[in-house]
Amino acid sequence: MPKIVDAEARRQEVVEAVFRIIAVDGLERASLREVAEEAGLVVGSVRHYFASSDELLVHSFSIVVDRILGRLESCLDDVIRQEPRTEAHHEAVLTLLGQFLPLDEELAVDACVWMAFRNAARVKPALAEEAARSHRAVAAVVGRLIMHLMPAGGAGQQDLVTEAERLLATLDGLCMHALLQPEWMTAEVCRDVLASHLTVFHGVPHSR
Amino acid sequence: MPKIVDAEARRQEVVEAVFRIIAVDGLERASLREVAEEAGLVVGSVRHYFASSDELLVHSFSIVVDRILGRLESCLDDVIRQEPRTEAHHEAVLTLLGQFLPLDEELAVDACVWMAFRNAARVKPALAEEAARSHRAVAAVVGRLIMHLMPAGGAGQQDLVTEAERLLATLDGLCMHALLQPEWMTAEVCRDVLASHLTVFHGVPHSR
DNA sequence: TGCATGAAGGCACGAGTGTGCTAAAAAATA
DNA sequence: TATTTTTTAGCACACTCGTGCCTTCATGCA
Structure with a gap:
């Protein structure tokens, strides 16, 4: 088996990044690329935990x-x-x-x-x-x-x-x-x- | 001199198109291309009456x-x-x-x-x-x-x-x-x- | 020591955006 | 008729977007 990370914790970190972006720049700036950067990740990683942009936002x-x-x-x-x-x-x-x-x-x-x-x-x-x-x-x-x-x-x-x-x-x-x-x-x-x-x-x- | 059109009336028509788009699809869909289409014009015409997207929105x-x-x-x-x-x-x-x-x-x-x-x-x-x-x-x-x-x-x-x-x-x-x-x-x-x-x-x- | 598997990283495509710039069309004046 | 100027039309560039797809990496179990 591979590296074990707390998936739920990772998702929470990403969500917090979404919150910060919305609070500062508004919802329209909460794109996958912006969220990934704010969370210190790459787009691929964010997409590993959220199937789509819509799922992340919902x-x-x-x-x-x-x-x-x-x-x-x-x-x-x-x-x-x-x-x-x-x-x-x-x-x-x-x-x-x-x-x-x-x-x-x-x-x-x-x-x-x-x-x-x-x-x-x-x-x-x-x-x-x-x-x-x-x-x-x-x-x-x-x-x-x-x-x-x-x-x-x-x-x-x-x-x-x-x-x-x-x-x-x-x-x-x-x-x-x-x-x-x-x-x-x-x-x-x-x-x-x-x-x-x-x-x-x-x-x-x-x-x- | 060229064709005389009531510039202010044209601007008003474009603004009305902006209103319709915002009411139906939200402000984020009020792009120049969408507004132009809604107003029955092309992007170039809209840009003739409004210097930029920001000016149109303001x-x-x-x-x-x-x-x-x-x-x-x-x-x-x-x-x-x-x-x-x-x-x-x-x-x-x-x-x-x-x-x-x-x-x-x-x-x-x-x-x-x-x-x-x-x-x-x-x-x-x-x-x-x-x-x-x-x-x-x-x-x-x-x-x-x-x-x-x-x-x-x-x-x-x-x-x-x-x-x-x-x-x-x-x-x-x-x-x-x-x-x-x-x-x-x-x-x-x-x-x-x-x-x-x-x-x-x-x-x-x-x-x- | 292998290796299967979750995690991480990234490329590329099509669609959408604003804007700089050019070119055609049209009509009132010279 | 010729010209000048507004209006209309459109191309092209750089950028951002979501997403499909692929590769690489690391690690815990057999």
């Missing part, structure tokens, strides 16, 4: 989606664990929502890559399935958060859906602005906007 | 921005013309906000093209200036709307900025979702979300 997409979902699920557990209407609960909610935004370097890469893939999926059929999955999963998390935040009897099923879509839209819009106009949409503005949005869910905000 | 970007801004300014005038806290006023506000969304075919093309250019501007320096201009101008319109909607004494300057950014983020998020997940984010859901957002600005919504 796999990268699924990795970033799983990473984001993992963080969201974890933060959602933290939220539920807190006593409602306390300062700690409010902070936990803000932390959860902050996972969508490019607040630090790692989050910024993920947000950037996620946005790039979702936008590309509109015209690139190979990415459509993963885009739908990510949308469903994230909407489910936000939906659960909304159900947790809104008093059960106070609103109808329709309102819950609308509020979930509204929060989701605001989050994606914030993320987009933070990525495209970082000089205007700073982390502080993001936090203010989120805090203002959350005002709807309890009579008076806990902190400013 | 000019197309500016056209779509101007078109969107024109609609927004017009709708903003309509809003101010209405008596506040009336049904007609509420409808005028919804109409203004609806200009951001792909609610009909023409709006959809503009929204799609606008999104594509703004996203591309992050990694394509030639588009950066126009992206900044569009962001400033649209933020100005939304800011004026917010000042008009919020009682002058009831909130500080900081709150006005935050609310403007929040509305802007929600609009862009809605637009994005309507473009990327049209089966979920229908025109009806968009309207519900906007109506819910506007609840903040007056005690009770006028219509549902």
Whole structure:
């Protein structure tokens, strides 16, 4: 038998190279040659682990989606664990929502890559399935958060859906602005906007 | 002297071809050859009216921005013309906000093209200036709307900025979702979300 | 010590891109 | 009619892209 390398680890390294290229130069520069060079490999090696360019991109997409979902699920557990209407609960909610935004370097890469893939999926059929999955999963998390935040009897099923879509839209819009106009949409503005949005869910905000 | 053609009209035809290609196949397919074919011309003709590919794209970007801004300014005038806290006023506000969304075919093309250019501007320096201009101008319109909607004494300057950014983020998020997940984010859901957002600005919504 | 096999490296083809440059066509003026 | 200038058309070059296909290398087992 030949040299044994951890194939999964190699694939992960390549995916990380894809992420760096997308974050810096955009998805259209994530070609096999560019990815190989960024990963310190040759095209042939990359192609040994990924049958085609599409497979590499789809796999990268699924990795970033799983990473984001993992963080969201974890933060959602933290939220539920807190006593409602306390300062700690409010902070936990803000932390959860902050996972969508490019607040630090790692989050910024993920947000950037996620946005790039979702936008590309509109015209690139190979990415459509993963885009739908990510949308469903994230909407489910936000939906659960909304159900947790809104008093059960106070609103109808329709309102819950609308509020979930509204929060989701605001989050994606914030993320987009933070990525495209970082000089205007700073982390502080993001936090203010989120805090203002959350005002709807309890009579008076806990902190400013 | 040679054949006289309306150069500006020809340029406009080419720009329209660019819009159609972006709406259907995305910005990355808007090459000179594709644009020329879509416009029923040859590459040489397109290049006669636009010195380079970048100039064509930047000019197309500016056209779509101007078109969107024109609609927004017009709708903003309509809003101010209405008596506040009336049904007609509420409808005028919804109409203004609806200009951001792909609610009909023409709006959809503009929204799609606008999104594509703004996203591309992050990694394509030639588009950066126009992206900044569009962001400033649209933020100005939304800011004026917010000042008009919020009682002058009831909130500080900081709150006005935050609310403007929040509305802007929600609009862009809605637009994005309507473009990327049209089966979920229908025109009806968009309207519900906007109506819910506007609840903040007056005690009770006028219509549902 | 062989050698089969996974890993790595690379060549070449066709298709696509922007752009420099040239050449034909067409029509209003001299 | 002759000329001048815009418009239209197109060739050619260098580049990048994905991919099919082949070679070389290294290594763990027989």
